[in-house]
Amino acid sequence: MMAKSQSDALVIFGVTGDLAHKMIFPALYAMAKRGALKVPVIGVAFPKWSLERLHKRVTDSIERAGGVDNKRALQLLLSQLKYVSGDYQDAKTFSAIKEALGNARRPAHYLAIPPSLFETVIRGLGAAKLAEHARVIVEKPFGRDLASAQELNKVAHTVFPEDSIFRIDHYLGKEAIMNILYFRFANSFLEPIWNRNYVASVQITLSEDFGVGKRGAFYDTAGCLRDVIQNHLFQVVALLAMEPPAGRDFGAVHNEKAKVFKAMRPLGLNDLVRGQYAGYRLEPDVAKRSDVETFCALQLFIDSWRWDGVPWYLRSGKFLPDTATEILVELKPPPQKLFADAGSVTGRSNYVRFRLSPNSAVALAARVKLAGKDFVGEQRELYLSEERPGEETPYERLLGDAMAGNGALFTREDAVEAAWAVVDPVLKDHHRVRPYKRHTWGPKEADTIIAADGGWHNPSSTA
Ligand code: BG6
Numbered sequence: 140m141m142a143k144s145q146s147d148a149l150v151i152f153g154v155t156g157d158l159a160h161k162m163i164f165p166a167l168y169a170m171a172k173r174g175a176l177k178v179p180v181i182g183v184a185f186p187k188w189s190l191e192r193l194h195k196r197v198t199d200s201i202e203r204a205g206g207v208d209n210k211r212a213l214q215l216l217l218s219q220l221k222y223v224s225g226d227y228q229d230a231k232t233f234s235a236i237k238e239a240l241g242n243a244r245r246p247a248h249y250l251a252i253p254p255s256l257f258e259t260v261i262r263g264l265g266a267a268k269l270a271e272h273a274r275v276i277v278e279k280p281f282g283r284d285l286a287s288a289q290e291l292n293k294v295a296h297t298v299f300p301e302d303s304i305f306r307i308d309h310y311l312g313k314e315a316i317m318n319i320l321y322f323r324f325a326n327s328f329l330e331p332i333w334n335r336n337y338v339a340s341v342q343i344t345l346s347e348d349f350g351v352g353k354r355g356a357f358y359d360t361a362g363c364l365r366d367v368i369q370n371h372l373f374q375v376v377a378l379l380a381m382e383p384p385a386g387r388d389f390g391a392v393h394n395e396k397a398k399v400f401k402a403m404r405p406l407g408l409n410d411l412v413r414g415q416y417a418g419y420r421l422e423p424d425v426a427k428r429s430d431v432e433t434f435c436a437l438q439l440f441i442d443s444w445r446w447d448g449v450p451w452y453l454r455s456g457k458f459l460p461d462t463a464t465e466i467l468v469e470l471k472p473p474p475q476k477l478f479a480d481a482g483s484v485t486g487r488s489n490y491v492r493f494r495l496s497p498n499s500a501v502a503l504a505a506r507v508k509l510a511g512k513d514f515v516g517e518q519r520e521l522y523l524s525e526e527r528p529g530e531e532t533p534y535e536r537l538l539g540d541a542m543a544g545n546g547a548l549f550t551r552e553d554a555v556e557a558a559w560a561v562v563d564p565v566l567k568d569h570h571r572v573r574p575y576k577r578h579t580w581g582p583k584e585a586d587t588i589i590a591a592d593g594g595w596h597n598p599s600s601t602a
Contacts, residue, residue, distance in 0.1 A: 146274055146542040147178050148243035150236060152260055153252035154182030154222070155196065158278065162309075163251060164197045164216075165204035166534035171212035175539060176219065181239045181246075183223045183232070193222045227252075227259045233267035240269075247305075247542050249276040254283070258294045265298035276305045276541045279370050280361065281550070284566050285559040292552050301552055305541040310371040311548040312533030312540075315499030318525070319378040319466075320392070322493075322501060329491075330383075332470065334445045339471045339488065340592040341379065343372055345455040345464045348578065348600075350416060351433065355424035363435040363455055364411070364562055372453045373400065373558045374550070375466065375495070380441055380451075389547035393554065400557035402443040406565045411437035414582040415572040416458040432572050433457040436585035436595075439561075452589045458577040465598035466493040480515040487518070487593055497600055500524040
């Protein structure tokens with residue numbers, strides 16, 4: 140197929156499900172508002188819904204996501220919609236999709252369905268010849284360990300070439316995360332210090348002040364490590380740790396990111412602390428004796444020339460005190476303590492702080508002298524914040540990119556497998572979860588793994 144041709148239809152498998160309701164319809168509506176929704180949208184699912192019922196569902200989704208502020212855009216979206224109901228095991232479902240596609244020849248198939256159905260649908264698309272000149276968009280989780288990810292890649296490749304597969308990790312579509320790549324390689328001052336000679340440690344916290352809610356059935360098969368660390372936080376690590384890409388094409392970025400995953404040391408039993416919030420086992424659809432973690436803190440090493448010996452600490456959890464995500468890259472202290480306050484200085488050395496959510500910002504912390512005759516100072520932050528409401532949401536951006544054949548913000552086969560290889564040893568071989576009280580920073584054992592590096596920095600939603 141021509142590498143960059145625009146998809147001429149969007150087929151959404153699982154159109155009656157949660158993901159479509161929460162993320163995909165609002166993204167399509169936003170595209171319609173910008174005049175960027177120009178192709179038919181064919182929803183597919185098992186329930187025997189009327190088109191009218193689907194229309195109601197779409198309208199409800201948009202109302203909940205922020206309201207209908209452009210009736211023409213909503214009408215446009217509804218008028219583009221078709222609905223095919225059927226069983227994914229049944230060849231007739233795929234014939235019906237073909238018919239609904241009409242003259243479209245280059246559809247993008249979005250698998251907004253549970254991972255257990257990916258294989259059936261991919262094979263169904265292949266058998267019905269619906270994969271030719273087509274693209275497939277696959278939601279996370281992409282596999283649940285190394286073996287299942289490899290198997291899934293194998294199945295997908297029997298039907299789709301790698302450059303037609305778009306694996307979504309919505310973190311890659313976030314403004315603040317795209318800025319990591321830009322900030323690192325569009326500035327020259329960072330490169331000399333961005334290595335083991337100057338960086339003492341790197342820590343990332345993705346904190347959420349809510350629980351699993353209605354997602355217990357999914358979450359209890361996944362846990363924090365699979366849900367957000369192996370994918371979202373590892374992608375952030377790769378962007379922070381990668382070497383400069385050799386060129387401007389996105390393949391060059393993918394190559395460097397894949398090298399980071401390959402250089403990560405596989406995790407061992409004592410590299411991580413798993414926690415579970417009080418009352419998790421009473422959540423709907425959660426096993427009564429569940430050992431699934433709702434909190435995870437770990438230390439990681441990247442065995443590369445640049446990062447040898449630098450610890451990377453990652454932490455995430457549900458029901459923590461606040462909802463915010465931040466990275467702290469802490470630099471080593473100066474070699475000599477020259478000033479009067481040096482002995483009494485406690486706290487962190489200079490650092491770079493990337494704030495990823497709820498807003499996007501970068502802060503550089505440096506010590507400055509306080510007015511007076513003594514050489515005494517304090518650490519202050521130079522703060523660069525970027526806030527532009529009305530920007531594309533990650534789903535809108537990623538959907539548009541996939542339909543345009545732009546793979547820059549998606550994950551590549553080798554990188555996904557290499558990331559699984561890092562966590563694979565501890566998916567089964569781990570200590571039991573440690574309980575923690577809701578709205579605390581997880582079990583106290585999590586503090587031990589980072590004690591030597593100044594402790595955790597706790598991000599706040601208002602900072
Ligand atoms: C999802 C996880 O992928 O990412 C959720 O399944 C998590 O459990 C979410 O809450 C976090 O994403 P964001 O964009 O809200 O930070």
